[in-house]
Amino acid sequence: MPHRYDGRVALVTGAASGIGRATAARLRDEGARVAGLDTAPVDLDGVHGIRCDLRDEEQVTAAVAAAVARFGRLDLLANVAGVAAAARTTDVTLAEWDRILAVNLTGTFLACRSALPHLVATRGAVVNVASLAGVRGWRYSAAYSAAKGGVVALTRALAVEYAPDGVRVACVCPGSVDTPLRRGIVPVPDQDPRLAGHARALLDPPVAEPDEVAAAIAYLGSAEARFATGAVLRLDGGAGV
Numbered sequence: 640m641p642h643r644y645d646g647r648v649a650l651v652t653g654a655a656s657g658i659g660r661a662t663a664a665r666l667r668d669e670g671a672r673v674a675g676l677d678t679a680p681v682d683l684d685g686v687h688g689i690r691c692d693l694r695d696e697e698q699v700t701a702a703v704a705a706a707v708a709r710f711g712r713l714d715l716l717a718n719v720a721g722v723a724a725a726a727r728t729t730d731v732t733l734a735e736w737d738r739i740l741a742v743n744l745t746g747t748f749l750a751c752r753s754a755l756p757h758l759v760a761t762r763g764a765v766v767n768v769a770s771l772a773g774v775r776g777w778r779y780s781a782a783y784s785a786a787k788g789g790v791v792a793l794t795r796a797l798a799v800e801y802a803p804d805g806v807r808v809a810c811v812c813p814g815s816v817d818t819p820l821r822r823g824i825v826p827v828p829d830q831d832p833r834l835a836g837h838a839r840a841l842l843d844p845p846v847a848e849p850d851e852v853a854a855a856i857a858y859l860g861s862a863e864a865r866f867a868t869g870a871v872l873r874l875d876g877g878a879g880v
Contacts (some may be wrong), residue, residue: 643861644671647763648710650703652750653720654686658768658856661784661849662717665857669817674706677720693720694738703753713757715860718747718767718790730780736782743786749795755801760777762805764860767794768852771814771875775842789810791871798869807868809859814875816847836872845876 649666653659654675660683663675667685674689675681681688687709691702707713722742724735747767755763758765772780773787791810855874858864 640668642670642857643857643863644715646670646741647714648672648674648706648712649715649717649860650674650676650706650713650750650754651686651717651719652676652691652746654683654688655679657719658813658849658852659717659719660708661853662719662856665850665853666715666717666860669857671708671715674702674708674709676702693749694741696749697751699746699782700753703750703757704841707757712761713754714763716750716754716758716763716765717856717860718750718765719856720746721768721770721787723780724781727779731782739782740786741788743783744789744793747790751797752792755797755806758806759801759804764807764809764864765794766796766856766859767808767810768856769794769810769812769871771812771873771878774812774871774873794871795869804867807859807864809867809870809872811855811859811866812851812873812875813847814845814873814878816849816852829865845878848878 644666649671651659651663654663655677659871663673663683667673675686676689676691678692687706689702691698693699706858722739769790770787772784773791777784794808794810808860852874859867
């Protein structure tokens with residue numbers, strides 16, 4: 640495995656499980672010193688875990704400051720944390736809408752806002768995790784699709800704004816990935832027959848492994864992706880073609 644991150648520091652949100660955990664491990668194995676943010680314990684050798692709820696502005700500010708204080712710099716922010724739920728739009732409560740946008744979109748914004756001054760200092764990078772749901776229609780996922788579409792737009796805006804400062808910003812848009820998040824949102828057809836087709840679509844291949852998404856994040860955050868700022872990389876096994 641290449642050591643593209645020797646001497647560099649990465650901050651990964653959602654590092655306790657799924658794509659976030661795989662990303663933290665991948666960056667660690669490539670030589671980075673890694674801080675992992677999550678509301679759950681980050682039980683990963685060589686990764687410094689920091690408890691943080693991305694919906695809380697003060698917690699996000701403190702977590703980023705703690706990571707920089709520990710390691711002395713910041714070179715990469717990987718925004719991976721996310722939540723989702725499947726429901727017909729007319730069944731989505733305002734509380735559920737707010738929760739999904741708060742974690743997926745507002746949390747990504749808060750982490751970027753806190754990290755960017757440090758990334759300007761190192762001419763570093765941001766890699767956001769959006770979703771195929773953010774670039775195409777995805778049934779029964781209005782809140783999630785809106786949030787992830789917002790992440791794509793935020794990525795492009797920041798890429799333009801921070802290009803003069805030498806900070807690269809890109810995002811990946813995975814399709815179906817075998818993670819606890821995906822398994823948790825697959826609806827049980829017996830509970831709501833209207834969602835049976837959606838359940839089959841989520842369960843049908845192609846389904847990626849978290850390590851495959853982590854590899855793309857590691858590339859986009861590395862110096863090898865110098866010319867990829869503003870990139871929106873779809874990782875869906877051709878599902879969106």
